[in-house]
Amino acid sequence: MGTVTAYGVRAPGAGIERMEIMRRDVGPYDIAIAIAFVGICHSDIHNARDEWGHTAFPLVPGHEIAGTVTAVGSSVRTLAPGDRVGVGVIVDSCRNCAQCLAGNEQYCEAGCVETYNDVGRDGQPTWGGYSERIVVDEHFVYRVPDALSLEAAAPLLCAGITVYSPLRHWGAGPGTRVAVVGLGGLGHMAVKLAAALGAEVTVLSRTVAKEADSARLGAQRHVATHNTSLSELREQFDIVVNTVSARVGLDAHLSLLAVDGVLVNVGLPPERMDLAAATLVDRRRSLAGSMIGGVTETQEMLEFCAGNGCGADVEVVSADDIAAAWDRVVAGDVRYRFVIDGSTIR
Ligand code: NAP
Ligand code: ZN
Ligand code: ZN
Numbered sequence: 133m134g135t136v137t138a139y140g141v142r143a144p145g146a147g148i149e150r151m152e153i154m155r156r157d158v159g160p161y162d163i164a165i166a167i168a169f170v171g172i173c174h175s176d177i178h179n180a181r182d183e184w185g186h187t188a189f190p191l192v193p194g195h196e197i198a199g200t201v202t203a204v205g206s207s208v209r210t211l212a213p214g215d216r217v218g219v220g221v222i223v224d225s226c227r228n229c230a231q232c233l234a235g236n237e238q239y240c241e242a243g244c245v246e247t248y249n250d251v252g253r254d255g256q257p258t259w260g261g262y263s264e265r266i267v268v269d270e271h272f273v274y275r276v277p278d279a280l281s282l283e284a285a286a287p288l289l290c291a292g293i294t295v296y297s298p299l300r301h302w303g304a305g306p307g308t309r310v311a312v313v314g315l316g317g318l319g320h321m322a323v324k325l326a327a328a329l330g331a332e333v334t335v336l337s338r339t340v341a342k343e344a345d346s347a348r349l350g351a352q353r354h355v356a357t358h359n360t361s362l363s364e365l366r367e368q369f370d371i372v373v374n375t376v377s378a379r380v381g382l383d384a385h386l387s388l389l390a391v392d393g394v395l396v397n398v399g400l401p402p403e404r405m406d407l408a409a410a411t412l413v414d415r416r417r418s419l420a421g422s423m424i425g426g427v428t429e430t431q432e433m434l435e436f437c438a439g440n441g442c443g444a445d446v447e448v449v450s451a452d453d454i455a456a457a458w459d460r461v462v463a464g465d466v467r468y469r470f471v472i473d474g475s476t477i478r
Pocket of ligand 1: 317
């Protein structure tokens, strides 16, 4: 494929800027995609600012990709030019280990290859979706159902699947009480999906600013944590999904759980979090984590979203606005996902 225009960060502490990257030629099993929209995930910012301490620069972020197929490899039978497709957080895995065979490619025993900040099995660095075009193995390319616009679909490829997978794994549905902590990109999808699955949903947000949105997204209750003690909500939930990008008090959030409840942590703050063993022992509580979802489950999630009107709530920005959008995400001022208009990346 050759050189394509992208937006990335050249060095630790540098800002985001336009750059050229090399994309591989379309191999027999590859799909070439013209990127229409790419979501801004908080992980892009953690990485770009090297908050996790493992970013390889230069970095081109972006793992919530939606676009149109422009070419397919000679052995590809499943997709054709013109198809509407998505790409998420992973672009390769071994396909042979127990986890890959079980549909958990994200937990591949050989290590999956991430869409950016990683090295592909060809030894070349991976570059994310803040770019004009991308080439991805067909196994990791999803069909976007007709009922979803490409801009509303893009954030589903990370934010959507990251909350869908644990909600399904831990059985959110009629009769379960779900609390969603943090109403950002992941949080707003957790509310929509838990509500669509039939659960009773409560949002724990810092302030009342997003209260009307909580109700619109499907929550029964919105609790502003800056003026409510979590102890008032003790033992009221079966599943707590923590999407906060900063450190939270684990004891206080575990205490929200009734007997056999689970706190699923999907947020990835750089700081460590600690807890008292007694909080876990009491009520036979579980503390869990979860990373995105597997390939089959991601396609299933897209169909579920299409069937239940669960596209992401997006604000479309141009490539020139990425730095400002990042600042707004960090400030908690996004309703509820920025997506970059791919036509402005050129
Ligand atoms: P986001 O849009 O910034 O949402 C995070 C929300 O957390 C904010 O909207 C805010 O909600 C709340 N929040 C932010 N700072 C806070 C603070 N200091 N104290 C309390 N609450 C705070 O981020 P996102 O894209 O949804 O990602 C959230 C986290 O998940 C990030 O750490 C990201 O890296 C991680 N992530 C993990 C996976 C995975 O596979 N596990 C996948 C994607 C992302 P309120 O305004 O409502 O309080
Ligand atoms: Zn993400
Ligand atoms: Zn594997």
